[in-house]
Amino acid sequence: MEGQTFFTIRWEEGQVVMLDQLLLPGKEEYLRLDSAEEVAEAIRRMNIRGAPAIGVAAAMGIALGLQGAGEDPAALRSRFEQVCRFMGETRPTAVNLFWAIERMTRIFESVADQPADRIRSALRDESQRILDEDVASCRRMGALGARYVRDGANILTHCNAGALATGGYGTALGVVRAAHQEGKRIHVFADETRPYLQGARLTAWELQKDGIPVTLITDNMAGHFMQKGRVDLVVVGADRIAANGDAANKIGTYPLSVLAREHGIPFYVAAPLSTVDMNLASGQDIPIEERGAEEVVIVGGTRIAPEGVDAAHPAFDVTPAANITAIITDAGIAGPPSAQALQKLFMEGGN
Numbered sequence: 001m002e003g004q005t006f007f008t009i010r011w012e013e014g015q016v017v018m019l020d021q022l023l024l025p026g027k028e029e030y031l032r033l034d035s036a037e038e039v040a041e042a043i044r045r046m047n048i049r050g051a052p053a054i055g056v057a058a059a060m061g062i063a064l065g066l067q068g069a070g071e072d073p074a075a076l077r078s079r080f081e082q083v084c085r086f087m088g089e090t091r092p093t094a095v096n097l098f099w100a101i102e103r104m105t106r107i108f109e110s111v112a113d114q115p116a117d118r119i120r121s122a123l124r125d126e127s128q129r130i131l132d133e134d135v136a137s138c139r140r141m142g143a144l145g146a147r148y149v150r151d152g153a154n155i156l157t158h159c160n161a162g163a164l165a166t167g168g169y170g171t172a173l174g175v176v177r178a179a180h181q182e183g184k185r186i187h188v189f190a191d192e193t194r195p196y197l198q199g200a201r202l203t204a205w206e207l208q209k210d211g212i213p214v215t216l217i218t219d220n221m222a223g224h225f226m227q228k229g230r231v232d233l234v235v236v237g238a239d240r241i242a243a244n245g246d247a248a249n250k251i252g253t254y255p256l257s258v259l260a261r262e263h264g265i266p267f268y269v270a271a272p273l274s275t276v277d278m279n280l281a282s283g284q285d286i287p288i289e290e291r292g293a294e295e296v297v298i299v300g301g302t303r304i305a306p307e308g309v310d311a312a313h314p315a316f317d318v319t320p321a322a323n324i325t326a327i328i329t330d331a332g333i334a335g336p337p338s339a340q341a342l343q344k345l346f347m348e349g350g351n
Ligand code: MRU
Pocket: 049, 050, 051, 052, 094, 158, 159, 160, 161, 162, 165, 166, 170, 171, 172, 198, 236, 237, 238, 239, 249, 250, 251, 315
């Protein structure tokens, strides 16, 4: 990618190589993974994270899982099913994970009666296609979404929905990047995103690298800046969007949407159609990942709360469609979001 000095994930000499996001911004180191089990663990530990990137990693992990699984068709099938099962147990909210598993399953079934090497290469090719398509879809979202960003705009974003959260370029940050590349003089407020600090660790790092002006704020400062007229629009990503347009995203997104509505600030969600789950009628049906309480009470290796205190850590919340001005997808814009508007996008250009 032009100008980009890092990559999120790729194949290299039969290994899956990914930037270790747990070490950012302090260290830029890549993990080189040889097995599906290692990839699943990297997704669970969040060495790689972000809905589309999780989908890409899962697909590559599944392809990796069949290397060295022998030639016997029954053994190959049983290994494939095992790998898909444990990959599907890594993180529950991002539907891109399950979407990627489904795509890999379709490919597996289409070549299941062919020699083992052909099966392995078909799976690997499909995982590469998922990566390439993701980057292309981010660029389409960026180009579509940049129309909402005027010259001089102040954009608020939450978590990291950037190149690091996708195959490259980003969803919400794809919109930011496209506006910047069009020559608009923009400025981004990045929420630090408690408790996992994706905004502070990743978004600030990514935007700084691209030379896009960014101001890091703590999550509880967003209302202040909105009240002062310093925020023109909010753009965030999503982990799963229900058929009615309700969108699950990183915990803290829902209160931002309430604040934006109170202040009359447009609130955009940028996500590929692979993030839309038409099987779920509303956001209330979206499974919300519960992560460990230690991620709340320990920050950067330091305990900030008394030993033994109860702490909760729902990793995502659901923003109702009514609070969303428009959903920017790779197949067009649903604005305002509704079941009909999303359905139409699937009919016109969906995958
Ligand atoms: O827990 P994470 O870091 O995987 O959560 C990521 C987010 O919430 C992103 O906003 C979302 O996945 C969209 S990524 C383009």
